[in-house]
Amino acid sequence: MTRPNETHRPSQAVAVDGWKVNSSLAMRRRLMDRLATVLSISATAVALIALGSILFTLIIRGAGGLSLITFTHSTASPGLNGGLANAIVGSLIQTAVSILIGAPIGMMCGIYLADYGRGWMASTTRFVSDMLLSAPSILIGLFIYELVVVPTGQFSGLAGSLALAILALPIVVRTTEDMLRLVPVSLREAGIGLGASKWRVILFICLRAARTGVLTGVLLAVARVAGETAPLLFTSLGNLDWSVSLTRPMASLPVTIYQYAGSAFDDWVQLAWTGALLVTVGVLIINILVRVGFGRKGA
Amino acid sequence: MNGIARTAGTVPGKPPESTEAQETMLGAGSRLNGDSIFRWLVTTAGIGVLLLLGGIILVMISGGMKAFETFGPSFFTTSIWNPVTQHFGALAPVFGTIVTSLIGLVVAVPLAFGAAFWLTQMAPARISFAVGMAVQLLAAVPSIIFGMWGFFVIVPLIARYVQPTLHHWFGHVPVVDALVAGAPFGTGLMTGGLILAVMIMPFVTAVMCDVFTSIPAVLKESGFGLGATRWEVMRNVILPWSRSAVVGSVVLGMGRAMGETMAVTFVIGNANKIGWSLFAPGNTIASLIALEFPESPAGSVKLSALMALGAILMAMSFVALAISRVLLGVSGKKEGR
Numbered sequence: 001m002t003r004p005n006e007t008h009r010p011s012q013a014v015a016v017d018g019w020k021v022n023s024s025l026a027m028r029r030r031l032m033d034r035l036a037t038v039l040s041i042s043a044t045a046v047a048l049i050a051l052g053s054i055l056f057t058l059i060i061r062g063a064g065g066l067s068l069i070t071f072t073h074s075t076a077s078p079g080l081n082g083g084l085a086n087a088i089v090g091s092l093i094q095t096a097v098s099i100l101i102g103a104p105i106g107m108m109c110g111i112y113l114a115d116y117g118r119g120w121m122a123s124t125t126r127f128v129s130d131m132l133l134s135a136p137s138i139l140i141g142l143f144i145y146e147l148v149v150v151p152t153g154q155f156s157g158l159a160g161s162l163a164l165a166i167l168a169l170p171i172v173v174r175t176t177e178d179m180l181r182l183v184p185v186s187l188r189e190a191g192i193g194l195g196a197s198k199w200r201v202i203l204f205i206c207l208r209a210a211r212t213g214v215l216t217g218v219l220l221a222v223a224r225v226a227g228e229t230a231p232l233l234f235t236s237l238g239n240l241d242w243s244v245s246l247t248r249p250m251a252s253l254p255v256t257i258y259q260y261a262g263s264a265f266d267d268w269v270q271l272a273w274t275g276a277l278l279v280t281v282g283v284l285i286i287n288i289l290v291r292v293g294f295g296r297k298g299a
Numbered sequence: 300m301n302g303i304a305r306t307a308g309t310v311p312g313k314p315p316e317s318t319e320a321q322e323t324m325l326g327a328g329s330r331l332n333g334d335s336i337f338r339w340l341v342t343t344a345g346i347g348v349l350l351l352l353g354g355i356i357l358v359m360i361s362g363g364m365k366a367f368e369t370f371g372p373s374f375f376t377t378s379i380w381n382p383v384t385q386h387f388g389a390l391a392p393v394f395g396t397i398v399t400s401l402i403g404l405v406v407a408v409p410l411a412f413g414a415a416f417w418l419t420q421m422a423p424a425r426i427s428f429a430v431g432m433a434v435q436l437l438a439a440v441p442s443i444i445f446g447m448w449g450f451f452v453i454v455p456l457i458a459r460y461v462q463p464t465l466h467h468w469f470g471h472v473p474v475v476d477a478l479v480a481g482a483p484f485g486t487g488l489m490t491g492g493l494i495l496a497v498m499i500m501p502f503v504t505a506v507m508c509d510v511f512t513s514i515p516a517v518l519k520e521s522g523f524g525l526g527a528t529r530w531e532v533m534r535n536v537i538l539p540w541s542r543s544a545v546v547g548s549v550v551l552g553m554g555r556a557m558g559e560t561m562a563v564t565f566v567i568g569n570a571n572k573i574g575w576s577l578f579a580p581g582n583t584i585a586s587l588i589a590l591e592f593p594e595s596p597a598g599s600v601k602l603s604a605l606m607a608l609g610a611i612l613m614a615m616s617f618v619a620l621a622i623s624r625v626l627l628g629v630s631g632k633k634e635g636r
Contacts, residue, residue: 029528036530037421043413044430047504050497051437054448061451108344116341125345128352131620134551135355135613136558138585142609143355146362150597166351173348199337227441230560230589254443258561261447272447280444287439291432 055280062277065270074242075256078265084275086242090251091279093244094157094236095226098164103218106169107207110176110214115202126177133170140166141231149235157243157250160236167228168221175217179210216290223286227279229254253279356613363607369600374607380571380587382594387604389611391571395488395581396612399563400556402492402577407500408549414500415507420529420537431508438501446565449494454566457493458485462578477575486568489577491586494562499552506548506627510541547626554619558612560585584612 069083076082113126144163149155183206191201207214232238238255239248253275260272366374366387377388414434418427462483469475481487514537522532538545568580569590588605595602 029531033528033530036416036533040413040417040421043410044417044434046410047414047434047437047497047500048430051433051440053452054437054440054444057448057452058444105344105347108341109348112341112345116338117345122345125349127621127624129348130624131617132348132352134554134558134616134620136560136585136616138558138560138588139355139359139609139613142362142588142606143358146358146606147354169348169351198334200333202337223439227443229441229443230585233589234592254441254561257443257447261450261565276444276447279441283439283441284436287436288432291435 058273058277058280061270062273062275065274066277070271070274075240075251075271078263078267082267082271084253084256084271084278086239087251087253087256087275088278089244090157090236090239091226091253093246094161094164094232094250094252095222097158097161097246098168098225099218099222101161102165102168102221103172105165106172106217106221107176107214109169109173110180111202111207113173113177114180115198115206129170129173132166133174136230137167137228138230141234144231145234154247155235155237155249157236157246157248160232160250160252161246163231163235164225164228167231168225171221171224172214172217175220176210176214179213179217180206182213183209219286219290223283223290226286227254227283229258233258356610359606359610359613363603363610365600365603366607369603374604375611378571378573382601385600387601389584389604389608391573392582392584392587392608393611393615394573395491395567396557396583396585396615398488398577398581399491399495399567399583400553402489403495403499403556404549404553406493406496407503407552410496411500411503411507411548411552412545414504415511416533418504419508419511420533434501434504437497438505442498442559442561443565445494445498445562449490449562450565453493454485454490456485457490457578458483465578478577480576481579483578484568484580486566486580487576487578488567488581490566491563491581491583492577494566495556495559498559498562499555502555503548503552506551507545510544510548511537514540543626547623549623550619550626551623554616554623557583557616557619558585560589564589584608588612 069081070085071083071088072085073081073083074086075084109125109129113122113129116122117125140163144159144166148159148162152159180202187205187209188201191205192198196205232252232255236252236255237249238259239251243250257272257275257279260268260275263269263272370377370387374387374389375393376390377386378391378394379386379388380391381387418431418434422430462479462485465479466483469479518536518540519532522536527535563583564586567582567586569582569586570580571582571587572579573581588608591601591605595605
């Protein structure tokens, strides 16, 4: 590091000019810093370009299919003016049911971790919930297939909703626990001081104080499950006809996209792109709302 | 309340202190009840989550039992996947899963590191927030959209430009030519790995950002005070301080990459073989399951083989996730979502 010609320089010059000194060492340091800066800006740019390219492709190819027919007609054979109505409604139903199942259980588990869980049981539960958060969704699909589809003898919207509920669960668990832990102790003390029982304090004081954060978690869960394809392939299967029955195979946007994207018919491919545009816009809008609206960075 | 009213109404002759005693007893009783019911409810939910994971493990293993029994240890060592002769082996998809995930990591980790470096150490706060959000939006894009994008945008790029160029340069270099060999389909392990890289980069970036921002400012400031450049502070102060968490974020990316299904399914090419070429069509566990499932009737050996593959995938990704969890936990950091 230290070279003779540098140690000979007056120390004041080093202190004042810092790294601007014209020695080879300073040059090298400056170069390294510039290089690291340029490389990291390019790395960030790559991510932005990828996002831009995806959105651009979706809009260019998908916007052309946005018509009333797409929203009012069910999927049909090629050339018969099919739409995506059954897929859109199927997606909405399955997402809603999965959240109705997953969110309350997730909240209860979050409450358990934040307020009741002690010792190895709680830390194991937390660990497992974090594992489920990143677990391959295709495995969840196989699990529900063996557990629900095989015994009942048919693919069903309910099975799809259950698979999605398992995916939504850990997201709600994590946010509920985090948000409950942020509630000031003084609020709990005030509640208990007024004679409220513990469960009332948790439900009506802590959870109410943390409701924005918990809602954030639920919305993120909606955004996550709305675009899931892999688990639905083995559970709700997809349905080319209009069906809102939870006990029968049910169409969904992602599965319809999957079935149509690789087809040889132009109007099916067009529908796949339009569906992809709808799903992506929906998911991204929820994410933007959550992150801007609730001022939560990163996460 | 009702209890008190009823007591007071039905037993008017009782002395007041008795009613009071009964009231407190009732009150205490119902309070205890509400609390214990609630405690029981939330604890059940907690245990339910535990059982869920246990259930998934059990179902996978029991579902794959038939394949494990039929083929024995050779299930792990053969790369044959032949529905006609009913002979199935796991080697090719396991190979594909590892190769694509490694390609994804090799590409994604430097990008994620650069992005996290810029977002946390260099960018002005407002720009950092906006760009950071855009990067996180990339993570929110559904898997299948990456698949379509990869199939219609990246695959033609690779087939038309990347592969012919590489072939031109390296086609005659000994060793390397094997890596770029094959017809320019555009689909294959490399394309799958690249798509995975784009998908896991936001996750790794988020965790690294969390790690880098949580370093005590004093450490960084003393680095700058000694005249270090930003890169030197990153290299000699921040990275050593957060090493285990950074490794944890990389392993987390690996765990995510191995389980990705839809995006890979679109671009992997679906060929069950093992070879040197990175541009040859291949398979991953997840893509094979997604593609072969529709032709696997319940109770068949093939379905059991798919479940056995699922069990292997589960073991691989859970080991990765557990390692990342431990590494991230060591420094008390929270994993990004």
